[in-house]
Amino acid sequence: MFIPTTQEEVSKRGWKDLDVIFVSGDAYIDHPAFGVPLLARWLESHGFRVGIIAQPDWRSKEPFMALGRPRLFFAVSAGAMDSMVAHYTPARKLRHDDAYTPGNRHGARPNRAIMVYTSRLKEAFKDVPVVIGGIEASLRRFAHYDFWENKVRRSILFDAKADLLIYGMAERAILEVAQRMKDGQTLEELRDVRGSAYIGRVGNGAHVEIPSYEETSSSKEKFAEAFRLVYLQQNPWSAQIVAQQHANRALICNPPAFPLTEQEMDSVYALPFEKSPHPSYLETIPAWEQIKTSITSHRGCFGGCAFCAITMHQGKTIQSRSKSSILAEISALTRKSWFRGTISDVGGPTANMYGLGCGNVDAMKKCLRESCLFPQICKNLCTSDAAATSLLQAVRALDEVRHTAVSSGVRYDLLEKQPAYFRELTGHHVSGLLKIAPEHLVEHVTDIMRKPGKKAFETFLARFREESDRAGKRQYIVPYLISGHPGCTLADMFELALILKKMAIKVEQVQDFTPTPGTIATCIFHSGIDPMNGKRVYIATSDREKGLQKALLLWHLPTERAKVIEALKELGREADAKLLWGGGTESQRSSPALRKKTVTKKTR
Ligand code: SF4
Incomplete structure (x- = not known):
């Protein structure tokens, strides 16, 4: 049975009202890959009556009243993506599709969905608490740089006028909030929930005060300093409360929630999901088609890539499910009428981190490193590939499964320490194409990327x-x-093009860097300073230069030729055009193995 989405469905369950109503910018797909359904099932399993309002028309308050007044609170999420990232390309052009909407249609959610939804809810039910969460709220919890307005915005809590913000993976925090509210506690008493933030006044207790919104919006140095101080408070075992003044009030952010144990992860993924979009949808939803046969084996990532917000959202600690929990999910999947024998993915943010973690608990509890892999693999990191290898072998051994792919990305510096997993992966799970993310190959750029x-x-x-x-x-x-x-720089991009040419790798699509909220790279983009070491960093800001950088990697496409020539002119290296178009390299001529490797780059 699906989570109720209409009054009729609420009545069918024999309920008169609901405890918690979720409002989501995504269509309702009852699958654990989507945060809102997962949390709704989680609260339901703890005895709460929950409902979901998915993609309400935000032009009036009525759609937000569809399930009535909740007894405890509304829980609001923009969906699986920040609504501005979902709506605009890196060139700030409007997208025409939305993979989380039936029919792939654009326009089912507003820009800045958290703010708009909260506003409508407050119009409809002024006195009902609104708790915001998900990627959009989580990564905009402090004053942050907004690429689309090219300015530092206040914490989203000030702009959305919500009552509480839950950041990161929310199972623990939302359950605690719901239980304490059910027990009669008021919002004012909910000031100590790990993984939450609220607007208040700074008390006398221990906390880290970071530069204010006013300081960060007027000084790039202060912005970088604030970012670094926040980043250092991401370890749940050592973090303190962080306070950031906004005029005469403050954003108070409690330390992160503790990661889920294996047993807790198993219990989350064993919840009774229908594994299907809500039956009211008549059109296909691309995001569903993409994940319907994929399995999440773990959460978290200790790679610490500068352009990725996973560390700030899911955390650095890998939270893995047990092998038996994963196999049980796959067995249930194979009984679906639409299952055709292929598991499209067994992975997480980084596939080869399944089952891994820090091998030194004392060090882990104090650790402030951004990455367990960069600049070198930490001596405390357990890199054993036994769990990941055995998991893939067990999935492969299931009679009903004809093929299992690993389509999540893998971290190849870690793979060097995982020979058995490497062999298992390449021998049985690649499906012809393995996604790999070097992102760049010029050393001073990869250093900034933490790659x-x-x-x-x-x-x-x-x-x-x-x-x-x-x-x-x-x-x-x-x-x-x-x-x-x-x-x-442009010169770095030309060097990368030459390196790839030497490796006989051609790419057909390149990701233009997008400064999404909450990443180290976005902080650098805005401030020109690497917040973790204070060094000044070159930034390509003009659309022209960004276009030329991209063209250099696509040098082999006739459509990019004019731009490549323009870029080489700018570099004063027109004569070096022959290095790209001049008939191949020594390594290509000498290596048939390299010659055959022409690949297609997919967009993310
Ligand atoms: S001590 Fe090393 S392995 Fe442990 S969390 Fe820190 S960086 Fe990672």
Whole structure:
């Protein structure tokens, strides 16, 4: 049975009203890959009566009243993506599609959905608490740089006028809020929930005071300093309360929630999801088609890539499910009428981090490193590939499963320490194309990105080809590359193009860097300062330069030729055009293995 979305469905359950009503910018797909249904099922399993209002028309308050007044609170999310990221391209152009909406239609949610939804709810039910969460709220919890307005905005709590913000993965915090409200506690008493933030006044207790909104919006140095101080408070075991003044009031952010244990992860994924979009939808939903046969094995990422917000949202601690929980989910999936024998993914933010973690609990509780992998793999990191390998082997052994792919990205510097997983992956789970994310290969750029760099990539590539040959498979990589990343100049992009040419890798799509809220790279983009070391960083800001950077990686496409020539002119290296178009390199001529590797880059 689906979570109720109408009064009729509420009545069918024999209920008169609901405790918590979720409002979401995404269509309702009852699957644990989507945060709102997952949290709704989670609260339901703890005895709460919950409902979901999905993609309400925000032009009036009536759609927000569809399920009546909740006894405890409204829980609001913009959906799986920040609504501005969902709506606009990196060039700030309007997108025409939305993968989280039936029919892939654009326009089912407003810009700045959290603010708009909260406003409508307050119009409809002035006195009902509104709790905001999800990616949009989580990554905009402090004063933050907004690329679309090119300015520092206040904490979203001030703009949305919500009562409480839950950040990160929300199971613990939302359950605690619901239970304490059910027990009669008021919002004023809910000031100590881990993983939450609220507007208040700074008390006398221990806290970290970061530069105010007014300071961060007028000084780039202060903005970078605030970002660094926040980043250092992401370890749940050592974090303190963080306060940021906004005029005469403050955003008070409690320390992060503790990660879920394996048992808790298993219990979340064992909830009775229908594994289907709500039956009221008549059109297909692309996001559903993409994940319907994929399995989440874990959460979190300890890679710490500068352009990625996973660390700020899911945390650095890997939270893995048990093998038996994953196998049970797959077995249930194979009984679905539409299952055709293929599991499209077994992974998480980084597939080869399943089952891994810090091997030194004392060090972990004090650790302030951004990444367990960069600049070198930490000696305390457990890199054993036993759990991940055994999981893939067990899935492969299931009779009903004909093929299991790993389509989540893998971190190749870590893969070097995981020979058995590498062999299992290349031998059985690549499906012809392996997604890999070098993002760049020029060292000073990969250093800013906190990525492993060229040498590790070359080692990986050689190993991948060796293992593919051993398995007798013709397999390719899909390299993800970013243009216009902070620190990357036109000259760096030309160098990258030459490196890729030497490796006989052609890409057909390149991701233009987007400064999304909450990442180190976005902080650098806005401030020109790496917040973690104070160094000044070059930023490509003009659309023209960003276009030229991108074109250099697409040098082999006739449509980009004019731009490539323009870029080379600007670099004073017109004569070096022959290095791109001049008939191949020594390595191409000498290596048939390299010659055959022409790959297609997919967009993310
Ligand atoms: S001590 Fe090392 S392995 Fe442990 S959390 Fe810190 S960086 Fe990661």
